[in-house]
Amino acid sequence: MKNRSLAIGALAKMTGTKVETIRFYEKSGLLPVPERTAGNYRSYGRSDLNRLSFIRRARDLGFSLDQVRALLDLSDEKDRSCEAVDAITREHLVEVQRKIADLRALQTELDRMLAMCSCGTVAECRIIETLSPERDPEVSAAH
Numbered sequence: 001m002k003n004r005s006l007a008i009g010a011l012a013k014m015t016g017t018k019v020e021t022i023r024f025y026e027k028s029g030l031l032p033v034p035e036r037t038a039g040n041y042r043s044y045g046r047s048d049l050n051r052l053s054f055i056r057r058a059r060d061l062g063f064s065l066d067q068v069r070a071l072l073d074l075s076d077e078k079d080r081s082c083e084a085v086d087a088i089t090r091e092h093l094v095e096v097q098r099k100i101a102d103l104r105a106l107q108t109e110l111d112r113m114l115a116m117c118s119c120g121t122v123a124e125c126r127i128i129e130t131l132s133p134e135r136d137p138e139v140s141a142a143h
Contacts, residue, residue, distance in 0.1 A: 006044040008034075015052045022052065030055055030069060063092055 012019045025031040031051060034042040054075070058068045067088050074085050116126035 006049065008042045008044070011044045011049060011052065014049060015056050017052060017056055025052070025055060028065065030065070030072065061092075062096060063088075067092060 006014070008019050008022055011017075012022055022031065026033055031048065034044050034048060037043050051072070054072065055068055058071060063071065070088055071085060074080065074082075074088075113127045113130050116130070118124070118126070122128060
């Protein structure tokens with residue numbers, strides 16, 4: 001690959017990223033504004049491909065845009081300690097663990113609701129009853 005030889009469509013295809021997303025990353029400063037060809041088309045090189053691949057992988061792992069931005073900034077400082085990278089990753093892991101705990105609680109509640117179901121009629125349905133606002137004193141008082 002030459003220094004600048006990829007059109008935006010090719011870059012999108014190579015990284016599995018939508019063209020609109022690449023433009024968004026450029027506007028948000030995650031990707032540098034690319035050079036333009038004589039025909040005024042965006043022209044990307046190997047460094048853009050590598051940077052976008054980094055962004056995609058970080059986003060696939062659930063890092064926020066701000067975290068990705070910080071990680072990119074840190075990745076440009078090759079001689080720096082990776083403590084800040086570890087801190088960002090640790091913070092993200094705590095958030096992922098919280099979400100998993102929330103999902104487990106949700107799973108438990110849904111399992112409990114299904115266990116109450118006797119598969120009778122909707123009028124007798126314990127799931128509908130559980131979801132009903134009349135069951136919640138705060139909601140009932142508000143009505």
